[in-house]
Amino acid sequence: MKKWRLSLRLFPLFAIALLLSGCGKEGLSTLIPMGTVAKEQADLMLFSLLIMVLVMVVVIVLFTYAIIKFRKKRGQEDFIPKQVEGNAKLELLWTIIPIILLIILAVPTISKTFAHSDTHVAKGDDVIKVKVTGHQYWWEFEYPDQKIKTAQDLVIPTGKKVVVELTSKDVIHAFWVPALAGKIDANPGQTTSLWLDADKEGTYKGRCAELCGSSHALMYFNVKAVSPDEFKQWSKDMKDGPSAPTTASAKKGEQIFKNNCMSCHAVGEKGGQTAPNLSNFADRENIAGFKEHNKKNLKAWIKNPGKIKPGAEMPSFEDELSDDQINALADYLFSLSVKK
Structure with missing residues (x-):
């Protein structure tokens, strides 16, 4: 009885924790997509969630039906219902249905995964190329076409595709901007790539999503989406460099x-x-x-x-x-x- 009382007292805390687990900082949520890739990935998550909910509903309905229909009744203590073990039709049914559901889920997932990793998405002025290098514990961003190198704040224009080429100088890191695109590893000695874009201007939070050392949890960066005109001006100002100190x-x-x-x-x-x-x-x-x-x-x-x-x-x-x-x-x- 005491255990039940303790559980009831702790229930509100569990409920609050569950609610807070779905909360995220502004610009740091996969459930608030702000780019093409992120939206398609969010759609895939919702699609898979719907399939799981459908399976749960069917299982709960069948389970409830079985409990009610085959519950022990008075006068039937020794009654044994019809046994169905070895029923070929039932075994085929609960084998084929999961396979069909997996195929339904796998086709769009594989298709979108390949599409999101295809960096031949645009040419010329329609794409911004960025070389990203992970360090312990900071991010380096190089724009080869603009001949710019910076760190921590990745500046991109809205409405344009950004092709990101990743590598690492030391250990394995993972580049992840939840509101704009899925994560991908940055491996030392190798180059991986993805593309992303941003619909609206704003600052989107990025994280390293691969345990890379004692300050892995502090390896943050920002993606600042600005208008195309502002990006052009920023590129020019970066090439010109900062003004000389005056004080x-x-x-x-x-x-x-x-x-x-x-x-x-x-x-x-x-x-x-x-x-x-x-x-x-x-x-x-x-x-x-x-x-x-x-x-x-x-x-x-x-x-x-x-x-x-x-x-x-x-x-x-x-x-x-x-x-x-x-x-x-x-x-x-x-x-x-x-x-x-």
Whole structure:
């Protein structure tokens, strides 16, 4: 009796947990598709769900019918109903029906899977090509036709197909933008590909969907869908690069950056290629891919990256730079904007 009472008390908690499990952040839900691929994948999920619901209804109806019809009645304690084991018709029936259902589900699934992996979807100006490289624990985005390289924020034009070619510099990662397309692995030494598009302007959340280390859960990125005209302007501004720093603190920070950071990070085409390109750092959505984009978080990141994102390869500067130097470096990085 006590167990039943405990179960009843816990039931509301289970119900709340079930409801919340269906909740997702804005731009991070497969159930709110915002592109062609995502919509077709959502349709497949709903289609398979309908088949499962249909099977459940049939099973529940038959189970309920059997319980009511063949329940033990008074005066029939020794009654044995007709036995049907070895009935060839029944065995064929419950074998053939699942096969038919699997075929009905498999045909559109296989068809759409091949279609979504076919990157020969458009040519010329109708397609944007992006090379994506996964790192522990950040994403690098290169636009070969526009000759642009950036990180963390993937900018795409609305209404155009985007062909994404993926690889990895270290371990296996997985590129996933739930609102725009399904996930695909990024493997070291190999290239995989998919295509996606966005119907509306906005920021869509991306995630690494393959366990890749201690900060796998923090390997976020954003896909920013803008109008075609805005994308053209952004491409031009990225090639032009950020304006020179104007304040004394930012100028001081530029020199600190050149002395301490440029062997790994690049601004424009100048600098190293082993860490994120920072040409448009001030225009990004987040610090370290997931923290709120402000100077407080940036300074904490510079001081001790491993504390914020365990396993990050960026070294700590807590003992290398003074607070004044870190402040100046933060001022410089927040001056790196390509917006005119």
